[in-house]
Amino acid sequence: MTSDRHDLDTYLQSVNEQIQTTKMSSEMWFRSPSRHQIHVNDRFVRSLMQEGLAPAASPLTTSAAEQLDRDPSDLRSAYWAQATRTRDIAVRFGAADHASLHTYFTADPGRSSQAAGARARRTVTPSSPADYLIRSIDRLTATTGSHPADSWRKIMRTLAHDWPRLVHTCQASPDSAVPASHILREFYHATERENLPSNGPKQTPPSSPGGSPSIVLTEGEAREMATSYMLGRLPFTAQEYDMAARLVTMPRLQSALLAVQLQLTASSVEPLTRLVAGIGTPRVLLPFTEAFVDRFDYSSPARIDLCPNPKLITVLCNNVVPAIAGELIRKRARAADLDSESIRAGVIAARRRHIYEIAIALFNRADTLPRHMITLSGFNRRVCPAAAPFSAFLEQWLPYHFDRHP
Numbered sequence: 029m030t031s032d033r034h035d036l037d038t039y040l041q042s043v044n045e046q047i048q049t050t051k052m053s054s055e056m057w058f059r060s061p062s063r064h065q066i067h068v069n070d071r072f073v074r075s076l077m078q079e080g081l082a083p084a085a086s087p088l089t090t091s092a093a094e095q096l097d098r099d100p101s102d103l104r105s106a107y108w109a110q111a112t113r114t115r116d117i118a119v120r121f122g123a124a125d126h127a128s129l130h131t132y133f134t135a136d137p138g139r140s141s142q143a144a145g146a147r148a149r150r151t152v153t154p155s156s157p158a159d160y161l162i163r164s165i166d167r168l169t170a171t172t173g174s175h176p177a178d179s180w181r182k183i184m185r186t187l188a189h190d191w192p193r194l195v196h197t198c199q200a201s202p203d204s205a206v207p208a209s210h211i212l213r214e215f216y217h218a219t220e221r222e223n224l225p226s227n228g229p230k231q232t233p234p235s236s237p238g239g240s241p242s243i244v245l246t247e248g249e250a251r252e253m254a255t256s257y258m259l260g261r262l263p264f265t266a267q268e269y270d271m272a273a274r275l276v277t278m279p280r281l282q283s284a285l286l287a288v289q290l291q292l293t294a295s296s297v298e299p300l301t302r303l304v305a306g307i308g309t310p311r312v313l314l315p316f317t318e319a320f321v322d323r324f325d326y327s328s329p330a331r332i333d334l335c336p337n338p339k340l341i342t343v344l345c346n347n348v349v350p351a352i353a354g355e356l357i358r359k360r361a362r363a364a365d366l367d368s369e370s371i372r373a374g375v376i377a378a379r380r381r382h383i384y385e386i387a388i389a390l391f392n393r394a395d396t397l398p399r400h401m402i403t404l405s406g407f408n409r410r411v412c413p414a415a416a417p418f419s420a421f422l423e424q425w426l427p428y429h430f431d432r433h434p
Contacts (some may be wrong), residue, residue, distance in 0.1 A: 033307050035072045040311065043069060045326070048121065048317075050408075051388050055254040058247070058402050060390040066408050073315045074413040080303050080316065082295030084420035095290050100283045100433060104129055107286045107336060110293075114321045114335040121317040123339035132341040133282055135272035139346055141176050144262045148255060157245055158252035160212035161187075164219055165259070177382070180260030184387055187215055188407040194218070199241050208245035208253075208404050242394065243404040250391050250402045257389065263381045264350035271353035274363040276345045281366065283433035285344055288425045289336045292418075293320045297334055304332055315413075318343065348422065351378035368427035375423045384415035 042061040047053045050069060054060035061069065088096070095106055108129045111118065119125045126132055137143060149166075152159045161183070168179040187194075191211075198210045245253070264272075275281055296316075304310050310326045319340050323333035352374025356365060390405045397403070 033309070035068075035075075036307055036309070036312050038065075039069050039072050040314075043314070044311075045120075045314065048314075051386060054388050054391045055251070058250065058391045058393045060388070060392050060405070063390070063406070063408060066388075066410075070410060070413050076303070076312065076315055077414045077417050080296060080300045080313075081414070081417045082292060082299065082421065083417070084424040086295060088291065088295070095294055096287050096429070096432075100279055103283055103286055103290075103433075107290060110290075110335040111338050114323050114337075117321045117323070117325055118335075118337040118339060121321060121337060121339070123337055124342065126338070129338070130282075132338045133276045133285075133345055134342060135269055135276050135345045135349055137266060137269045137273065139262050140264060140266040140269045141259070141262050142266050144259055145176055148259060152252060152256065153249070155209060155213070156249050156252055157208040157212040158249065158256040160209065160216040161253065161256050162259075164212075164216045167220065175263065177260050177263035180257065181382065181385070183219075184257060184260060184407065184409060186219070188409060190215065190218070191406050195241060195243060203241075205242040205244045208243050208249065211243060242397070244397065244401050245404060247400050247402055250389070250404070253389060254391075257387050260387060261383065261385065263383070264354065267357060268350040268353045271357060271363055272345070272350040275349050275353055275366060278363070278366065280430060280433050281349075281371075284371075284426055284429040285341055287429040287433065288422065289319065289340055291425060291429075292421060293334050293336050296320070297332070300334070301332060304329065318414075319418075344422075347383045348375060348378045351375070351381060351383070366430075368431050371430055372423055372427045375419065375426060379415070379419050384412040384419070386410055386412055 042053055042059070042065055043050055047057055047059070050061060050066055060066075096103070098106060111129070115123075115125070124132065138147070145162075148158070148162055152162060165176060165179045165183050168174070168183060169176050172179070174182075194211045194214055195206060198206050198214055200206075296319075300313060300316070303312055309329055310322055310324070310332055313322055313326060313332065313334075317337060319337060320334040321337050323335055324331065352366070352371055353363075355370050355373040355377055356363065359365075359370070361370070386409070388408045388410075390408060392403050392405065393399075394401075394403050
């Protein structure tokens, strides 16, 4: 698929500088695109990633080699000089506004499956949609002995599969709105009574004259629910985060992380310049903001100047380094035993442990409802469009840069 201006314009209707991601559009702004539009947007962004991100197999460009052929202190200075040129833009796109580079290297123990699960159970409102969802996950975990993140994926897959039948079961009359808590309560009891269904064709209830009913919940319930199903993206244990916290302080690994992002940025300039020229606007670069941002703030169609977004360093510390730690723990090794083989295995394990998988509840405001009420039309689960090329790039180059920076 070749990207074009029409695809971009359609994408920017629901994902743009303010809304930023489909997930934020639904969970923060309560303006979810339709399932069809999400599918179209994902296909468009996936094509951008294939065209714009440097392939993992591509050799180091001359400009990238010049940047990376430095001792560790010069590498850090070069990275920070670039990052500070676009600090305000990077902060707008999710970076923390830290005053120094070393503060971006952090592995948050609060993201462990144990800590996040305990926090969600402690703060959830009793009998809310999130409460029934968490109880469903906890029961499956206790019954099967599986990891909570694995239970989450199975529960969310089942909920999305069964959603039409559940709505039909809970609807009192053709024109009546249905509280989301009633549906999640029915789901909780249904999964207690019977085995979770297999992934067959989506169930479709009998049609009714009134069409699809409104599924309603409050803003607070929607935010709670979004927090609860995020547990599936937190597959790492407290032990893994404990070791990850030690790994991210190692200068050698820090240098490798900085180098791989600088390489990705420098190597992507040429294909992204062609992409901007072909489509005619630098706004086509907006899907890449987690990795790098444009110094000209996406306002100059004639030129771009990409700088690394330090948000990516923290993202890697929280999502890939714990997977590397898990590989060391599996081998009964220590943090000091970190090597390029463990790094490569960790990058692969991160992919296997579904860190690129995203769940979105399709929340929307409705003119017919009070301002504090939200509708829920279902769920969308997908893999991040950048997962394949970005993970392949990490697998190829992060171990390489670790070996280059002894």
